[in-house]
Amino acid sequence: TQLLEQSPQFLSIQEGENLTVYCNSSSVFSSLQWYRQEPGEGPVLLVTVVTGGEVKKLKRLTFQFGDARKDSSLHITAAQPGDTGLYLCAGANAGGTSYGKLTFGQGTILTVHP
Amino acid sequence: DVKVTQSSRYLVKRTGEKVFLECVQDMDHENMFWYRQDPGLGLRLIYFSYDVKMKEKGDIPEGYSVSREKKERFSLILESASTNQTSMYLCASSSFERPNEQFFGPGTRLTVL
Numbered sequence: 001t002q003l004l005e006q007s008p009q010f011l012s013i014q015e016g017e018n019l020t021v022y023c024n025s026s027s028v029f030s031s032l033q034w035y036r037q038e039p040g041e042g043p044v045l046l047v048t049v050v051t052g053g054e055v056k057k058l059k060r061l062t063f064q065f066g067d068a069r070k071d072s073s074l075h076i077t078a079a080q081p082g083d084t085g086l087y088l089c090a091g092a093n094a095g096g097t098s099y100g101k102l103t104f105g106q107g108t109i110l111t112v113h114p
Numbered sequence: 115d116v117k118v119t120q121s122s123r124y125l126v127k128r129t130g131e132k133v134f135l136e137c138v139q140d141m142d143h144e145n146m147f148w149y150r151q152d153p154g155l156g157l158r159l160i161y162f163s164y165d166v167k168m169k170e171k172g173d174i175p176e177g178y179s180v181s182r183e184k185k186e187r188f189s190l191i192l193e194s195a196s197t198n199q200t201s202m203y204l205c206a207s208s209s210f211e212r213p214n215e216q217f218f219g220p221g222t223r224l225t226v227l
Binding site: 004009030035044101104105106 | 118123145147149154155156157158159162164170172204206208213214215216217218219220221
């Protein structure tokens with residue numbers, strides 16, 4: 001069974017601060033997704049990273065896939081209250097036919113105070 | 115606007131009842147998924163389906179079954195609900211071309227008393 005360890009589990013910061021969320025595994029993934037979930041809603045896909053070492057930017061969010069495709073990070077610059085939510089990483093199994101079977105991390109609850 | 119809809123946002127059932135959770139997607143996606151979400155555990159896959167009438171067990175299928183009679187609809191069935199099945203249930207869908215990029219419904223919060 002593949003596992004994804006996400007840290008930290010909780011993050012409470014002030015508006016304007018920077019933060020990084022980590023997603024680590026001993027397994028190799030063919031791709032890794034990051035989702036954000038707001039209270040009362042389902043997760044919404046933010047980004048997919050596929051290539052080892054890949055970096056993708058989405059406004060103030062920077063996503064990186066590790067060289068060995070075992071880990072990923074999400075960095076938010078100058079956080080805003082609208083960034084508040086649950087952030088989830090999810091890895092797709094390398095090799096074989098997965099039909100989209102993902103392994104999810106436990107999630108990071110981010111609270112950004114005005 | 116593409117959508118995944120779930121039949122109920124909140125549901126309260128009694129132990130031993132049969133429970134049906136319905137999910138419908140309008141994106142003509144081949145793949146559909148049922149997850150449960152519990153605090154500190156992330157999302158855990160219960161069952162998934164990659165085609166009509168096809169189903170595969172996920173990581174925690176015990177106590178659940180599924181049905182996919184039409185491409186757009188995927189049902190989760192709790193044959194005899196138990197208190198440890200109290201949880202948030204999330205349905206998702208994805209295309210054959212991009213199976214890992216999943217679109218989620220708003221979830222059903224099920225409480226079993």
